[in-house]
Amino acid sequence: MIRTRTKRVLSISLLVLGGILMFFAPENIWIGAVIFALGLCVEIAGLVLGHRK
DSSP, X not given: OOOHHHHHHHHHHHHHHHHHHHHTOOXXXXXXXXXXXXXXXXXXXXXXXXXXX
């Protein structure tokens, strides 16, 4: 089982990584959409990881 402090650090890291991916997604429609969706999934994973007890 992952410790609480480790989960918090991992959650924050995933949120930051997802935000960076969404911010720097290129304007090419297909590549940009894939990278934006990947960033969104990473952010959701970070939120879920941070809210579980």
